[in-house]
Amino acid sequence: MSAVLGADHDRDRVITPPSTFDVLGVPVSAIDPDVAVATIEGWIDAGARQYVCIAGAHGVIESHDDPELLKSFQHAGLVTPDGTPLVWVAWLRGLSHVRRVYGPDLMLRMSGTSVRPGRRHFYFGGNDGVAERLRDVLTASNPGLQVVGCLTPPFRSVTPEEDAAMVAAINAARPDILWIGLSTPKQDLWMLRHRDQLQVPVTIGVGAAFDFLSGSKKQAPRFIRENGLEWAYRLCSEPRRLYGRYSKIVPRFLQVLATEWWHRSHMT
Incomplete structure (x- = not known):
């Protein structure tokens, strides 16, 4: 193992990734929360x-029209459902073991399991002050949680010098997990473009x-989240911002589901 870790270009292959299933060219990981954490x-x-x-459906549909976003999914170690x-x-498709790996739940779980081994976390993103509030909430609920940095990038385009400074600050903090809260597709493109500059074992975009x-x-109630209706809840909460997005995404993804059902029903 030490010989493998000695070469940077081999480190991505240390852990064999789980199998995937294709959705419009996106290799979605066939996993559940336990497999994601492990x-x-x-x-x-x-x-x-x-x-x-x-x-989610939003990212999958957007990637169908955005080659770089699709590339970011195709190069990811995991693309969680x-x-x-x-x-x-x-x-x-008969993958009955697959379960939702929801960003907030994954972050909560990783925060809890990382206390004893001393995992180091860094929060990058959000509006002004959000990363700091997130740190305060999670360290209060997980005593001993190590948060080694919080950084909110500007909403405007950054200069190469600013970008390099942010990457340097992240690397200097030596986190084990870099959490990105920039929303899709911005966070996925950021991870793709910076993957070779970051000296971080795992970077996770949780929006x-x-x-x-x-x-x-405010988060949608659990029964709404678990029954595929979170998009409707969020649309009601932020209609001006999300109407354009969902008016395109929902019909197109329903078409994907209908096509899957038709193929499945005619193959049996």
């Missing part, structure tokens, strides 16, 4: 450098988890 912890222990995309509709696609877990935004 894979991430394995990467940290091995000193790997991987990133994780938390993918964040949205219940992706789990439905897996079930239609709105920063807002939900810090208390900045």
Whole structure:
């Protein structure tokens, strides 16, 4: 193992990633939360450098029209089925073991399991003050949790010098997990573009988890989240911002589900 870890270009292959199922070209990981956590912890222990995309229907549909976003999914160590509709696609393909790996839940779980081994966390993203509030909430609920940095990038385009300074600050803090709260597709593109610059075992893009877990935004009730209706709840909460997105995504993803069902029903 030590010989493998001695070469940077081999470190991505230390842990064999779980199998995937294809949705519009996106290799979604056929996993449940337990497998996601075990894979991430394995990467940290091995000193790997991987990133994780938390993918819902929004990201999958957007990647169909954005080659670079699709590339970010295709190069990720994990593309977790964040949205219940992706789990439905897996079930239609006979992958009954697949369960939703929801960004906020994954962050909560990793925060809890990382206290004893002393995992180091860094929060990058959110509006002003959100990362700091997130740190306060999670360290209060997980005594001993090590948060080694919080950084909020500007909403404007950054200069190469600013970008390099942010990467240098992250690397200097030596986190085991870098959490990115920039939303899809911005966070997925950021991880793809910076994967060779970051000296971090695991980078995970969790988007709105920063807002939900810090208390900045209200999270949908669990029964709504577990029944594929979170998009409707969020649309009602932020209609102006989300109407355009969901008016495109929902019909197109329903078409994906209908196509999956038709193929499945005519193959049996």
